[in-house]
Structures are given as C-alpha cells and as structure tokens.
Amino acid sequence: MRRSVLRLAMLLMTAAWIPSSYAVRPSSAAASSFAADIHESVTDIAVSVNERSGRAVTAKVVITQFKPDGDGPFPFVLLNHGRAPNRAQPPRFQLTQQARYFVQRGFAVFVPTRIGYGALGTEPDPENAGPCKAKNYASIAQAASDEILAVIAYAARLPYVDAQRLLLVGQSVGGYSTVATVARNPAGLIAAINFAGGSGGDPKTRPGEPCEADKLDQMFANFGLTSKVPMLWLYTENDQHFSAQHGRAWHAAFINAGGQAELKVLPPFGRDGHRLFSAGLDIWQPLVSHFLDEHGFPAQKK
Numbered sequence: 001m002r003r004s005v006l007r008l009a010m011l012l013m014t015a016a017w018i019p020s021s022y023a024v025r026p027s028s029a030a031a032s033s034f035a036a037d038i039h040e041s042v043t044d045i046a047v048s049v050n051e052r053s054g055r056a057v058t059a060k061v062v063i064t065q066f067k068p069d070g071d072g073p074f075p076f077v078l079l080n081h082g083r084a085p086n087r088a089q090p091p092r093f094q095l096t097q098q099a100r101y102f103v104q105r106g107f108a109v110f111v112p113t114r115i116g117y118g119a120l121g122t123e124p125d126p127e128n129a130g131p132c133k134a135k136n137y138a139s140i141a142q143a144a145s146d147e148i149l150a151v152i153a154y155a156a157r158l159p160y161v162d163a164q165r166l167l168l169v170g171q172s173v174g175g176y177s178t179v180a181t182v183a184r185n186p187a188g189l190i191a192a193i194n195f196a197g198g199s200g201g202d203p204k205t206r207p208g209e210p211c212e213a214d215k216l217d218q219m220f221a222n223f224g225l226t227s228k229v230p231m232l233w234l235y236t237e238n239d240q241h242f243s244a245q246h247g248r249a250w251h252a253a254f255i256n257a258g259g260q261a262e263l264k265v266l267p268p269f270g271r272d273g274h275r276l277f278s279a280g281l282d283i284w285q286p287l288v289s290h291f292l293d294e295h296g297f298p299a300q301k302k
Helices: 002-015 096-104 137-156 173-182 213-226 244-256 273-279 281-294
Strands: 024-026 041-050 056-066 074-080 108-113 161-171 189-195 230-236 260-266
Touching: 041 137, 056 096, 056 137, 074 096, 074 137, 074 173, 096 108, 096 281, 108 137, 137 161, 137 173, 137 213, 161 173, 173 189, 173 213, 189 281, 213 244, 230 244, 230 273, 230 281, 244 260, 260 281, 273 281
Parallel strands: 074 108, 074 161, 161 189, 189 230, 230 260
Antiparallel strands: 024 041, 041 056, 056 108
16 A cells, blocks of 8 residues: 555656646637626637546647736636536636635636536547546546646736736645646645545445545645645535545545645535535535635735
8 A cells, every 4th residue: 555655656756847838829719797806817728638448639628818907927726617517518617706705805717627627629528537436536636737737838828817826726626636636736836726536436326425535635645745835625514426425534534644634524515515616615615715824825904
C-alpha cells in the first residue's frame, strides 16, 4: 500500500513540472444571459491532456469569468464543477450564485468547463476512468488537474488578478480534482475547499457507494503526501454519491499522509446531500466565510 502511494506521488510530482500547453482565443460558446452586475464574460483556451489510454488530446476549455468592480488586483478563485450523466448540459458552467458570493468577498472568479463537457462536445472524455470494476482514478486526477493548472496560468496573467492569492474550490469530481491540484502546489495557492469530493458514484445503482472506494482511499493518501495548504472539506450524512463514511475515510487518508484539512460532515440536506454546493448556499456560506477569514481572505469592508 505505502509503496503504491509513493509511486503515485512521484508520478504526480513529475507531471507537475510539465506545463500544459494553452493558447487564449475568444470563445464561440453560446452564452445565456450574462450577469452584468458581476461583469460576467467568457473565453476559451486550448489545453493538451492525456486520456486514460495515454493518448494525448488537445481541446478547448471554456472559462466563464466574473469580477468585482474596479481594476484590482483581486485574489482569484477557480470553481471546479462535477460530472453529471448528461455531460452536454449545461452548455457552459456558470455557477452564477456561487460566483456572486465570491465576487462579493472580493474575488475574481473563474469557472472552467472542462474537456468532455458542455456545448463544445462530450468527446474526447479524459475524465472517463473506465468500468466500475477497473477504475483508473489517477488518470482523472492527472487530466483534470492539468486543465485546472492551465486555467490558473491563464488567469494569473490578467492585469486585474493578484497571482499570489489563489483559492481553489470544487464539488464532486471537481472537488476530487481540486484536491489533486492542491497536491501539485500551484504558484500563489493559499487555501482550498472540497465540497463532496470523489469519483465513481452512481446514486441510482449504488447509493452512497462509489466504485472501488479503496482505490480512492489510496488516491487521497497520495494527495496528502505533497499537499501544503489548508483545506476545508464539506460532506453530508445523506450524500447519495459518496456516503459520509467514505468522506471520513478519505479525509483520514489525506491527513494521515500529511495533508491539512478540516472536515465538516453536515446533517442530511434535502433528498441528496450531494447537492449542497448548488442548492444549500445559505448553509455552506457561513462555514466558508469563517474558513476564508481564518486563512488570508478576510471579508471586504463596505
């Protein structure tokens, strides 16, 4: 077990030195109504990643952007989405209400629609980890974190962004990908938040039980070996993708390997606590605000 964990850590640390290629282009992705009050805009970048088979692909990552009034420079946050059964919807991820909270806290916000999602097409799909009995969770971690690192590099070059004050946030597979990115220690990263992070869940066929959960134990231990910043992890007792039991086990694996993370397992939320990030803003915002206040992102003075 320990030998496998160390081998995975070396693979991720080696990959961290290989920059993803990217080129900024105006986005042609269809836009619904834009949130003018928080200066919503959209662009895309081309990113090169590897699929599970090892085949290299280059495709576009659409980025929805929001910012406060003024010229900045502002701290910045990436909001990383999960994986729905219909990956073509939404056409691009906006997470407008969540973004508005962070803009009001003084952040410039970037919401990537990763490769394999949205209006630009569901293929290639570098986050396909394979069949339930043969999951390759390391390939998801590598591909998604490559994309996230490319978006960080893009955002850090913008004149209104403070490249030394980065926060990462993700939900579900986006939470798992956020932890994977934390383990690669991008420049400027101060803290990160994981909402119900994991992979391989199916509430219809295996409520609360992800495929090969022991492999995820190993992956989170791997991430803990090289992670250096404080994290907040939020799970719920009635998550239909990843039960609270697994959230606790993954957290234990992470911190026992050296990671820093405060775990909060919240009471049941609605019919499926996995929806807390999208539908329970009034519940998680006070917890996140406290975490941000404690870790270098105090609330903006009115």
